[in-house]
Amino acid sequence: MTAQEFLGKEEFTIQNQTVSESCPSNIALIKYWGKYENQIPANPSISFTLNHCKTNTTVEFFADEVFSVQTFLAGKEEVKFAEKIEKYFRNIEQYLPWILKGKYVIKTENTFPHSSGIASSASGFGAIAKCLMKLDETFSGKTSEEESLRKASFLARLGSGSACRSLYNGLVVWGESQVRGSSDLFAVQYPNDEIHNVFKNFNDWVLLIHEGQKSVSSTVGHGLMNTNPYADRRFQEARENFGPMKDILATGDMQRFIKLVEHEALTLHAMMMMSDPAFILMKTGTMEVINKIWDFRRETGLPLFFTLDAGANVHVLFPNDGSEEKIKSFIEAELLQHTQNNGVVKDVMKF
Ligand code: PMV
Secondary structure: OOHHHHOOOOOOOOOOEEEEEEEEEEEEEEOOOOEEHHHEEOOOEEEEEEEEEEEEEEEEEEEOOOOEEEEEEOOEEOHHHHHHHHHHHHHOOOOOOOOOOEEEEEEEEEOOOHHHOOOOHHHHHHHHHHHHHHHHHHHHOOOOHHHHHHHHHHHHHHHOHHHHHHHOOOEEEEOOOOOOOOOOOOEEEOOHHHOOHHHOOEEEEEEOOOOOOOOOOHHHHHHHHHHOOOHHHHHHHHHHHHHHHHHHHHHOOHHHHHHHHHHHHHHHHHHHHOOOOOOOOOOHHHHHHHHHHHHHHHHHOOOOEEEEOOOOOEEEEEEOOOOHHHHHHHHHHHHHHHOOOOOEEEEEEOO
C-alpha cells in the first residue's frame, strides 16, 4: 500500500458533531528510535498494548467556522498542545479534506497521572485519530471497520510514530519486517495464533522513577540518530531481531524473550549516550531497579525483567504463570522504594 491510498474523498457534507474515543498506551519490545521524513521509521518495531493507561478524548466540531483548535487537558486549557494539533491537522488535510473547515474544541484526559512521565503521545494521538475517523464516517460516508482502523493508525503515525501501534490490541508491529502485512505507513496486529499463551497474560508495572518533564524530547532524540555513528548498525540489528522474536513468540521461550527485550531497552539508552550531544534519561533509581531485578532473577530464576521507554521510568514485566505473587511481593518490598513518590501504575497487556 502507498500513502495515496489514504487520500480522502473530495465529496463530503459537514455538520456540527461531537465524538468521543478512548485509546490505550503501548510499550515497545523491539524499539523504534530514528526516523526519515514523513514519520517513516528507520526500523520496524513491535509492542504490547496496555490496558489501563489510556487517553479519553472528546472532539467537538463546529462546521463552517474559521479553522481553529482549542484543547483542554484534564479541564485545563493547553495552548501549546492546541498549536501542535493545529499543525498536525494542516498536515493531514489531503487525507481528510474537510479537516480545515471548522472549529475544534478538544477535551482530553489520561487515566495515568499527568506528571508520571508516561508518554501520553501514543494514546493521545491514537484517540484523536479515532475521533477523526468517526467524524470522517459521518462527513464522507462509511467504510469497513478494518479500513477505518488502518487509516486511524496511518493518521496517528503522522502525529506521533509509536501512536500507530496503539490502535490494535495484543502484540502490534509497525514497519516493514518479516511479519505478514507489516508496513512503514501503519501498524498491524501480530497474528494471535502465532503467539504462545504465556505471552497473552502479562503484567507491566510502570515504576515512576522520575515524574515530570524529560530533559530531551523524543523528537530531538530521533533527530540525533541522523548523526549517530552507530545508527545504521542499530537499524540493522532491530530488523534482525525480528527473526528470533518470531521464533520466541511461537515457542514461548521465556529466557530468550527476557534477554532480547532487555537488550533492546539497553540499546535504546546506549544510542542516547552515543549521540552528539550525548544525553542520559536514566536516573539513579533506574539503575538501582535494574540491578535488583538482575539479582532477583539470579537468585530465584523467576521471570521478572524490564524494559524502558525514552525516560527514567522502568516497565517491570512478568507473566501470570504462577510465580506472580512472589514477584509482586518483591516489587512492593524492594523496588517501590526507588520511585519518586511510591509511584507505580499496575497495568496488564490487552489481548
Ligand atoms: O513515537 P515517539 O516519537 O514518541 O517515539 C517513541 C520511541 C520509543 O518509545 C522510545 C520507542 C517505541 O518504539 O515506542
